Amino acid sequence: MRFMVMVKATQSSENGAMPDEAMLAAMGRFNEELAQAGVMLAGEGLQPSSKGARVRFDGASRTVVDGPFAETKELVAGYWIWQCASLDEAIEWVKRCPNPMPGESEIEIRQIFEAEDFGEEFTPELREQEERIRTQIESEAR
Amino acid sequence: MADAASGARETRRTIDAVWRIEAPALIAGLTRMVRDVGLAEDLAQDALLAALETWPRSGVPDNPGAWLTTTAQRRAIDRFRREARLAERHAQVARELERELAAAEADPTAAAATTAQTGDDLLGLIFMCCHPVLSIEARVALTLRLLGGLTSDEIARAFLTPRATVQQRIARAKRTLSAANVPFEVPAGEHLAERLPAVLGVIYLVFNEGYSATAGEDWVRPELCEDAQRLGRVLAALMPREPEVHGLLALMELQASRLRARRGPDGTPVLLNDQDRSRWDLLLIGRGLKALDRAEALSDGGLGPYALQAAIAACHARARTPEQTDWERIVALYDALAALTRSPVVELNRAVAVAMAFGPAAGLELVDALAEARELAGYHLLPSVRADLLERLGRREEAYVELTRAAGLTANERERALLLERAAGVAGGGTAPPPRAR
Numbered sequence: 001m002r003f004m005v006m007v008k009a010t011q012s013s014e015n016g017a018m019p020d021e022a023m024l025a026a027m028g029r030f031n032e033e034l035a036q037a038g039v040m041l042a043g044e045g046l047q048p049s050s051k052g053a054r055v056r057f058d059g060a061s062r063t064v065v066d067g068p069f070a071e072t073k074e075l076v077a078g079y080w081i082w083q084c085a086s087l088d089e090a091i092e093w094v095k096r097c098p099n100p101m102p103g104e105s106e107i108e109i110r111q112i113f114e115a116e117d118f119g120e121e122f123t124p125e126l127r128e129q130e131e132r133i134r135t136q137i138e139s140e141a142r
Numbered sequence: 143m144a145d146a147a148s149g150a151r152e153t154r155r156t157i158d159a160v161w162r163i164e165a166p167a168l169i170a171g172l173t174r175m176v177r178d179v180g181l182a183e184d185l186a187q188d189a190l191l192a193a194l195e196t197w198p199r200s201g202v203p204d205n206p207g208a209w210l211t212t213t214a215q216r217r218a219i220d221r222f223r224r225e226a227r228l229a230e231r232h233a234q235v236a237r238e239l240e241r242e243l244a245a246a247e248a249d250p251t252a253a254a255a256t257t258a259q260t261g262d263d264l265l266g267l268i269f270m271c272c273h274p275v276l277s278i279e280a281r282v283a284l285t286l287r288l289l290g291g292l293t294s295d296e297i298a299r300a301f302l303t304p305r306a307t308v309q310q311r312i313a314r315a316k317r318t319l320s321a322a323n324v325p326f327e328v329p330a331g332e333h334l335a336e337r338l339p340a341v342l343g344v345i346y347l348v349f350n351e352g353y354s355a356t357a358g359e360d361w362v363r364p365e366l367c368e369d370a371q372r373l374g375r376v377l378a379a380l381m382p383r384e385p386e387v388h389g390l391l392a393l394m395e396l397q398a399s400r401l402r403a404r405r406g407p408d409g410t411p412v413l414l415n416d417q418d419r420s421r422w423d424l425l426l427i428g429r430g431l432k433a434l435d436r437a438e439a440l441s442d443g444g445l446g447p448y449a450l451q452a453a454i455a456a457c458h459a460r461a462r463t464p465e466q467t468d469w470e471r472i473v474a475l476y477d478a479l480a481a482l483t484r485s486p487v488v489e490l491n492r493a494v495a496v497a498m499a500f501g502p503a504a505g506l507e508l509v510d511a512l513a514e515a516r517e518l519a520g521y522h523l524l525p526s527v528r529a530d531l532l533e534r535l536g537r538r539e540e541a542y543v544e545l546t547r548a549a550g551l552t553a554n555e556r557e558r559a560l561l562l563e564r565a566a567g568v569a570g571g572g573t574a575p576p577p578r579a580r
Contacts, residue, residue, distance in 0.1 A: 091159065092162075114402075
C-alpha cells in the first residue's frame with residue numbers, strides 16, 4: 001500500500017528560510033535509508049505558499065486567491081510517496097525522520113486510495129469513472 | 143486499566159513494524175557473525191521475544207534496531223558459552239562478537255558508520271537465500287521470510303500453499319545451507335556473474351506470481367508484486383553498478399505500472415491493446431524508464447535479458463495509443479532476446495511482435511514452426527496466439543478450435559473464462575457454443 005507523507009509548514013518555512021547544512025545532511029541520510037529499503041517512490045519540497053495560489057469553487061464560479069495563506073500549520077511544506085506494508089510501518093519510518101524544522105513541527109501520514117479500497121457499494125461503473133478521472137488529472141499534471 | 147491495555151496493543155503494533163523494518167538487516171548481520179542462517183534467525187527471534195517482554199514496560203527504545211542487535215548478540219554469547227564444549231569455532235565467534243559489542247558501547251556514534259557493513263550483510267544474506275544448493279521453492283520462501291519480512295502465514299497465503307509446507311520448506315532450507323557449509327559472502331568477479339541470475343530469478347518469480355497468478359481464482363495478487371518491487375529496489379541500491387539489477391527493476395516497475403488497467407471492473411483480465419492507457423501509473427512508468435536508462439548506461443556490450451524485456455515494456459509504456467507502438471523496434475529487441483535466451487516462449491512473443499509489425503501471415507509462419515517443434519506442447523498461450531492470428535486472417539473455424547484447446551490448457555479460472563468467451567465470439571452468430579467441459 002502507498003502513503004503520502006506530508007511535512008507541515010512552519011513560520012520559518014513560510015518565510016522561505018532554507019534548511020541549514022546539518023539538516024540537509026541529516027535529511028539526505030534519511031532519504032538514502034528510505035531508498036535503500038525500497039520504500040521511497042517520490043518526494044519533493046514545496047516553495048512557501050506566498051508563491052502559490054488557490055482556486056475557490058462555489059457552484060459554477062471560480063475565484064483565484066493568491067498566497068500567502070494564514071493557517072500556517074495546515075499548509076504542506078514537502079511530501080513523499082512511500083510504499084509500505086502497513087500504516088504502522090509508515091509511522092515507524094516517520095519516527096526515524098530527523099525533525100524537518102527548527103523547533104516544533106509535524107508530519108502527517110495519509111494512505112493513498114487503491115481501487116480495491118472502495119467496497120461493494122462502489123459500483124464497477126463508478127469505480128471505473130473515478131479511476132479515469134484521477135489518472136486524467138495525473139496525466140495533465142505531468 | 144483500559145489505557146494500559148491499549149498502550150500495550152500500540153506497543154505490539156510498533157514492535158511488528160520495527161520487526162518488518164529491522165529483521166532483514168538484523169538477520170543478515172547475525173548470519174555474518176555466527177555463520178549460520180538458521181541460528182541467526184533463532185537469535186533474532188529471541189531478541190524479538192525479549193522486545194515483546196520488555197518494551198511494553200520500558201517503552202520502545204530510541205534506536206530499536208540497535209537494541210535488537212545488542213540483545214541478539216548477548217543471547218549469542220550466552221548460547222555459545224553454554225555450548226563451548228562442542229564449539230571451538232563458536233568460542234572464537236563469541237570473542238569477535240564481544241569485541242564488536244564493546245566497540246559499539248564505547249562509541250555509540252560508530253553505529254552510523256556501519257551502514258556500509260549493513261549493506262554488505264544484506265547482500266550476503268540475499269546470495270545465501272538464493273544459493274543454487276536450494277530448490278527454487280526454498281529460495282523463494284527463504285528470501286520472502288528473511289529479506290521481505292513476511293511471516294510463514296503470509297508466504298503460504300501468497301502461494302496458496304499450506305503453512306506447514308512453507309515452514310518445512312524453510313526449516314529444510316536452513317539445514318541444507320548449514321550442511322553444505324555455504325559461506326556467508328558476496329560472490330566476486332566471475333562468480334558474481336554466475337550467481338546473480340539466480341538472485342534476479344527469485345525476485346522476478348515472486349513478481350510474476352503476483353502479476354500473473356498461475357493458479358487459483360485471482361488473476362493478479364498485487365501485494366506480491368509490491369514485495370518483489372521492494373526487493374528489487376533494495377538490490378538496486380546495494381548493487382548500483384550491475385546493469386541487470388536495474389534492468390530487472392525497470393521491468394518490474396514498468397509492468398506494475400499497468401496493474402490497475404489489467405483488470406476490468408468485474409475482475410476480468412484486460413489485454414494490453416484493450417487497456418485504458420490513462421489508467422497506467424505514470425509515477426511507476428517514470429521510475430521504470432529511469433532504471434532502464436541506468437541499465438543502458440551501465441551496459442558496455444549489449445543489454446542483458448532483463449534490460450531487453452524492460453526495453454520492450456518501455457516501448458509499450460511510451461505509446462499513448464496502441465497504434466503508436468513501435469513494433470519494429472520491439473521485433474529488433476525480441477531478436478536480441480531470442481538470441482540470448484533461446485527460449486521458445488520468447489520466440490512465441492517474437493512471433494506476436496512480427497505479426498504486429500509485418501502482418502498476421504508473417505507471424506503465423508513463425509508460430510506454426512514453433513508448434514511443429516513441439517517444445518511448447520501444453521502451453522496455453524501457443525494455441526491462444528495461433529487463434530488470434532488465424533482470426534485476423536479470416537480462418538475462424540481453425541481459430542475456434544485453437545481457443546477451446548487453449549482454454550483446456552490453462553489452470554487460471556479467469557483466463558479460461560476469457561478464452562471461452564473469445565471462442566464463442568469467433569464461432570460467430572452471437573450463439574455461444576457450450577463451454578468445453580474439463
